[in-house]
Amino acid sequence: MQILLVEDELRLAKALKQILEENKYMVDAVANGQDGLDYGLSGIYDIIILDVMLPKMDGMTVAKTLREKGVNTPIIMLTARDSIRDKITGLDSGADDYMTKPFSPNELLARIRALTRRYSEVLADVTEFGDFTFNTSVSTVSKGDKSIKLNFKEAEILKLLILRKNVPVSKEELITKVWGFESDAGDSNVEAYISFVRRKLAFIQSEITVTSYKKRGYMLESANAKETA
Numbered sequence: 001m002q003i004l005l006v007e008d009e010l011r012l013a014k015a016l017k018q019i020l021e022e023n024k025y026m027v028d029a030v031a032n033g034q035d036g037l038d039y040g041l042s043g044i045y046d047i048i049i050l051d052v053m054l055p056k057m058d059g060m061t062v063a064k065t066l067r068e069k070g071v072n073t074p075i076i077m078l079t080a081r082d083s084i085r086d087k088i089t090g091l092d093s094g095a096d097d098y099m100t101k102p103f104s105p106n107e108l109l110a111r112i113r114a115l116t117r118r119y120s121e122v123l124a125d126v127t128e129f130g131d132f133t134f135n136t137s138v139s140t141v142s143k144g145d146k147s148i149k150l151n152f153k154e155a156e157i158l159k160l161l162i163l164r165k166n167v168p169v170s171k172e173e174l175i176t177k178v179w180g181f182e183s184d185a186g187d188s189n190v191e192a193y194i195s196f197v198r199r200k201l202a203f204i205q206s207e208i209t210v211t212s213y214k215k216r217g218y219m220l221e222s223a224n225a226k227e228t229a
């Protein structure tokens with residue numbers, strides 16, 4: 001589980017990073033809004049903890065920009081302010097949850113667990129994407145009367161690609177999330193499994209395929225769109 005922490009109060013940032021790491025999260029900490037946006041756009045994080053008052057770019061703008069660019073990583077906003085208006089503005093800008101400083105680390109950990117649970121449940125048992133249906137409970141993709149079963153890794157890859165929609169998923173992220181952080185899987189493992197997923201989508205004659213973008217990763221797209229792009 002990877003967390004991006006965007007907080008300019010260095011003592012608080014350091015304390016939070018330590019607590020999160022003690023709880024087995026991997027944490028990247030940055031201290032201004034612009035870095036927060038740049039890191040957040042990578043799409044590799046499971047949660048972004050985002051302060052509102054930040055140098056260079058405020059947290060609301062960071063959240064709003066991430067959402068506009070299609071990054072749907074859950075965001076917990078941290079603010080010293082506790083007015084209803086600020087909360088509404090924050091949630092409107094794309095944050096998923098809110099914490100008012102000062103807060104207890106245990107509460108933050110509880111919110112993180114709640115959000116990641118919610119996030120992992122974002123995909124319903126039966127999810128439609130483009131012209132195909134992905135049944136996650138039995139790991140099948142189908143279109144019309146054609147259906148084929150995915151193995152565990154293929155299904156995990158497809159889930160990530162569907163959740164990310166129009167933001168490419170990098171090879172590094174696929175390795176971390178599908179094979180595990182400590183695995184020694186490499187690019188060639190990812191490439192092999194991506195080709196399996198492509199083959200299965202082709203088998204059910206879906207117009208959707210997995211396109212690859214040099215250095216940025218993989219994305220689900222209409223096979224026709226790729227040709228005209």
Ligand code: CA
Pocket residue numbers: 007008009051052053054
């Ligand atoms: Ca601040």
